[in-house]
Amino acid sequence: xxxxxxxxxxxxxxxxxxxxxxxxxLAFSALKGVNLKVKRxxxxxxxxxxxxxxxxxxxxxxxxxxxxxxxxxxxxxDIFRLGDxxxxxxxxxxxxxxxxxxxxxxxxxxxKNVEIPLMMRNISRxxxxxxxxxxxxxxxLDGKFNHKPTELSGGEQQRVALARxxxxxxxxxxxxxxTGNLDSKTSMEIMELIxxxxxxxxxxxxxxxxxxxxxxxxxRIVYLRDGMVEREEILNRKV
Amino acid sequence: MKLIDILDFAWSGMRDRKLRTxxxxxxxxxxxxxxxxxxxxxxxxxxGITERVSRMGVTTISVxxxxxxxxxxxxxxxxxxxxxxxxxxxPFYRVFAKVSCGEKTLDQIQVLGxxxxxxxxxxxxxxxxxxxxxxxxxxxxAIIGYTVANPPDLDTKFADLNHVINIEVNVFRxxxxxxxxxxxxxxxxxxxxxxxxxxxxxxxxFITPLAxxxxxxxTHYSGLFIIAESLDDVDPIVKSxxxxxxxxxxxxxxxxxxxxxxxxxxxQTVFLGSIAAISLIVAGVGIMNTAYVSVMERTREIGILKAxxxxxxxxxxxxxxxxxxxxxxxxxxxxxFGCILALSxxxxxxxxxxxAPKRMVGGHVQLPVQISPELLIFxxxxxxxxxxxxxxxxxxxxxxxxxVAALKHE
Numbered sequence: 001x002x003x004x005x006x007x008x009x010x011x012x013x014x015x016x017x018x019x020x021x022x023x024x025x026l027a028f029s030a031l032k033g034v035n036l037k038v039k040r041x042x043x044x045x046x047x048x049x050x051x052x053x054x055x056x057x058x059x060x061x062x063x064x065x066x067x068x069x070x071x072x073x074x075x076x077x078d079i080f081r082l083g084d085x086x087x088x089x090x091x092x093x094x095x096x097x098x099x100x101x102x103x104x105x106x107x108x109x110x111x112k113n114v115e116i117p118l119m120m121r122n123i124s125r126x127x128x129x130x131x132x133x134x135x136x137x138x139x140x141l142d143g144k145f146n147h148k149p150t151e152l153s154g155g156e157q158q159r160v161a162l163a164r165x166x167x168x169x170x171x172x173x174x175x176x177x178x179t180g181n182l183d184s185k186t187s188m189e190i191m192e193l194i195x196x197x198x199x200x201x202x203x204x205x206x207x208x209x210x211x212x213x214x215x216x217x218x219x220r221i222v223y224l225r226d227g228m229v230e231r232e233e234i235l236n237r238k239v
Numbered sequence: 240m241k242l243i244d245i246l247d248f249a250w251s252g253m254r255d256r257k258l259r260t261x262x263x264x265x266x267x268x269x270x271x272x273x274x275x276x277x278x279x280x281x282x283x284x285x286x287g288i289t290e291r292v293s294r295m296g297v298t299t300i301s302v303x304x305x306x307x308x309x310x311x312x313x314x315x316x317x318x319x320x321x322x323x324x325x326x327x328x329x330p331f332y333r334v335f336a337k338v339s340c341g342e343k344t345l346d347q348i349q350v351l352g353x354x355x356x357x358x359x360x361x362x363x364x365x366x367x368x369x370x371x372x373x374x375x376x377x378x379x380x381a382i383i384g385y386t387v388a389n390p391p392d393l394d395t396k397f398a399d400l401n402h403v404i405n406i407e408v409n410v411f412r413x414x415x416x417x418x419x420x421x422x423x424x425x426x427x428x429x430x431x432x433x434x435x436x437x438x439x440x441x442x443x444x445f446i447t448p449l450a451x452x453x454x455x456x457x458t459h460y461s462g463l464f465i466i467a468e469s470l471d472d473v474d475p476i477v478k479s480x481x482x483x484x485x486x487x488x489x490x491x492x493x494x495x496x497x498x499x500x501x502x503x504x505x506x507q508t509v510f511l512g513s514i515a516a517i518s519l520i521v522a523g524v525g526i527m528n529t530a531y532v533s534v535m536e537r538t539r540e541i542g543i544l545k546a547x548x549x550x551x552x553x554x555x556x557x558x559x560x561x562x563x564x565x566x567x568x569x570x571x572x573x574x575x576f577g578c579i580l581a582l583s584x585x586x587x588x589x590x591x592x593x594x595a596p597k598r599m600v601g602g603h604v605q606l607p608v609q610i611s612p613e614l615l616i617f618x619x620x621x622x623x624x625x626x627x628x629x630x631x632x633x634x635x636x637x638x639x640x641x642x643v644a645a646l647k648h649e
Contacts, residue, residue: 064546064642085550092548103543103646107255117547119244164547 010073011171011204012038012061017070019056019227030056032227033070040171043198043205045215048224054208055176057224061206062095062174063087075171092120096165096203100177102157104149110136110160111145117168135163139193155186162190166197173197175207179214191217240553249560252533260565263522263529267569268576270519271622275577277511279610280584285504287607292493292500294363294435298326298467299493300476301436306487310459322479324472325465329357332451333461337407338387338444340398348387349443350406352451355382361464362435370400370427378450381406381423385431386441398425406444410456421454436491470494516621522569523625530562530633534640541637542645551638558634559627566626570619577618581608 019031030053038044046054059065060072063079072079074094079087097103104113114132123131136145139159149157158178165173173194179187191214198205207218215221219236222229253260295301302319304311316328332352338345355372359365373380383398390397398404407420423446432440452458465480467473473492480490534541544554585608 059643062546064646085552088545088548088550091546095548097546099646103539103546105540105543108251112251116544119240119248120548120550120553122241125243168548 009040010037011040011042011075012036012206013073014057014061015071015073017057017060017072018068019053019060019065020068029227031060031067031070034224034227034229036222036229038204038206040204041198041202042220043195043218044207044220044222045218046206046208046222046224047210047212047215048230049210052224053227054210054224056227058174058176058206058208061172062097063091092117092168094171096168096170096173098158098161098165098173098175098178100180102149102154102161102181104157104160104164106149109146109148110141110152110156110163113149113160114163114167117164121168131167132163135167136160138166138197139163153186154182155189158182158186158190159193162193162197166201166203169201170203172204172206175205175209177209177211178207179209179211184213187211187214240549240556245553245556245560246564248557249564252537252557252561253564256529256533259529259532263525263565264569264572266522266525267519267566267622267626268573270515270522271570271573271618272577272580273515273518274512274618274621275574275610275614276580276584277515278508278614279577279581279608280588281504281508281511282611282614283581283585283607283609285501285508286609288500288504289497290607291433291435292496294433295361295437295464295493296363296466297493298470298473299361299436300465300467300473300480301462301489301491302465302480302484303462303489303491304459304487305489309484309487311463311488312459316460316463318483319463319465319480322476324468324476326468327357327360327466329354329361329464329466330448330460331462331464332448332455334408334451334455336444338404339407340402340404343393343397345387345390345397349438350408350451351437351443351445352448352454353445354448355445358382358445360466362432362437362440365432365440366430368428368430370425373426373447375447376449377426377447378453379422379424380426380446381450382427382429382445383425384429384439384441384443384445386439387444388425388428400425400428404444406446406454408454412456419454419456421450423450436493436496519622519625523566523629525629526562526565526626527629527633529565530558530630531636533561534558534633534637537637538640538645538648541640542642542648545640545642546646555634555638558637559630562626562630562634563623566623566629567619569626570622573622574615574618578610578615581610584608 014034014036017031017034018029021028021030034057046057048054060067066080074090079090082090105116111132114135115128118128118131133145139162141156141159144152144156149160152160179190182190194205195217197203207214209215216235221233221235223231302311311330316330319325319328334350335347336350338348354375356375368385372382381404388396388398402425403422404425405420405422407418410417410419429440465476467476473494477490477492480488541554
């Protein structure tokens with residue numbers, strides 16, 4: 001396991017990260033040596049046009065995919081040197097995902113959806129329920145615990161997804177176009193929630209978006225183009 | 240992940256596709272119930288036959304003439320009595336007659352002309368409910384079986400102690416059939432006994448050989464029962480009888496019957512059990528199909544679970560649990576249904592009998608059914624094993640899905 005020493009506390013760091021799809025003449029490089037550092041508690045937006053490699057980068061940061069080359073460090077752990085189980089456990093303990101299409105399990109209630117990540121932690125049913133209820137209340141879904149996703153609006157579904165991602169108190173929240181399916185008012189409400197959790201829970205947030213309005217609500221914008229970091233824009237030096 | 244959570248999750252997945260789950264379970268129910276019903280019926284049949292044969296005593300040998308030129312008479316009785324190892328020879332007459340008592344009539348009742356005292360020696364455990372056995376010289380008294388006295392299709396008793404019954408037999412005389420009726424006084428009523436090699440004892444009227452002889456107007460017996468001194472004497476006696484009569488007689492010893500019957504029934508059990516097992520395997524293919532379709536349909540869900548941090552092993556267990564639950568529910572319902580089916584078969588099947596045994600009228604003999612706990616446990620375990628085998632591949636496929644591709648799946 002490689003550690004890297006740094007004067008600053010980086011929770012996420014990528015080193016020369018490459019992702020190549022296909023082989024030979026059909027090979028396509030989605031990421032071409034991305035170097036990115038994210039401080040603990042920071043809120044970062046990764047923006048770029050379609051095909052710039054935003055989602056690929058997010059999948060690698062979330063250990064959902066393996067890079068062709070390069071490294072990803074989370075909490076100073078070179079995550080792709082971990083075994084499959086350890087990687088999955090890291091995903092469960094340190095990373096929370098929120099997706100554009102909410103990705104809730106349709107057949108179970110909002111409450112159950114939020115409880116699911118806790119199931120992997122052998123937490124008692126009562127405690128699980130308590131944590132899930134508290135989280136759903138925190139995202140403003142009091143009274144809709146037993147609604148199934150199909151009985152909720154898009155904004156409410158995204159709130160459930162947010163609650164599910166945050167119920168395990170992850171160090172990092174990764175969001176992939178989380179407001180892509182929402183109207184602007186609801187998008188702002190969700191962003192407000194995320195900002196609040198970033199502040200209160202000190203959760204590091206990395207959002208992939210092509211919505212500059214959303215990006216501008218973060219501390220830093222990383223511009224990605226053709227699989228490379230084009231430039232960065234710091235909006236808030238609080239971190 | 241706790242077992243209860245795994246089962247809860249699996250159950251919610253099954254409930255989500257109620258009809259498909261129900262149809263898959265139905266396939267399992269059919270397979271497992273067939274196993275229970277067919278095996279318990281044949282096992283019951285085997286036990287029933289063994290019991291019937293053993294009731295006559297394992298040292299009892301039956302001899303019947305199968306050649307019209309050979310007529311078994313008192314000479315044969317004396318000849319056989321001299322054979323080494325023979326304890327006693329019991330000759331008998333057997334006819335089927337119309338029996339009436341007052342206004343009530345029973346058709347095709349078995350009438351056995353046999354020494355009343357030796358009858359009890361021949362049939363282990365046979366007892367009188369009331370009355371007494373007539374002497375072997377008595378030509379006017381009869382003992383009646385339990386069902387003759389209490390026919391199930393009559394509201395009242397057919398006959399009781401000291402009632403007079405009339406036995407009407409057909410006698411061939413100079414090329415003509417004559418109906419001859421003989422009255423008998425009921426001197427004894429037997430307790431319920433059941434069927435034996437001598438037929439259904441409960442549905443039989445017993446008279447003395449002398450009475451039978453004068454009634455049927457013939458000197459030769461229908462057959463002979465030979466009781467051997469010991470089990471070791473049975474085979475030498477059978478050999479002596481074969482030497483004496485060749486193929487003119489049919490010699491039946493309980494041990495030969497048991498051997499043959501058990502062999503046939505064992506083969507039948509294996510054959511029917513295999514058919515049932517194949518139907519269960521087909522149902523297993525159904526489970527596999529359901530599980531596979533479920534994995535395809537829930538690819539996105541698998542991606543979500545992986546993103547949330549579910550290990551490959553956990554995802555495999557989740558999907559395998561659905562198959563196992565399907566198998567377990569199907570197995571348990573199937574076993575219960577199989578028991579009902581077996582008991583129904585025990586009641587219904589004897590009604591579909593070939594004409595000959597139908598002569599034993601006045602109700603039917605219930606087909607014995609032997610439902611052993613071992614069979615039920617085995618069937619459930621076998622069903623679950625099939626479900627596990629069927630569910631492993633789809634569950635493995637689910638666990639191996641690439642999370643990124645799974646999340647993109649529509």
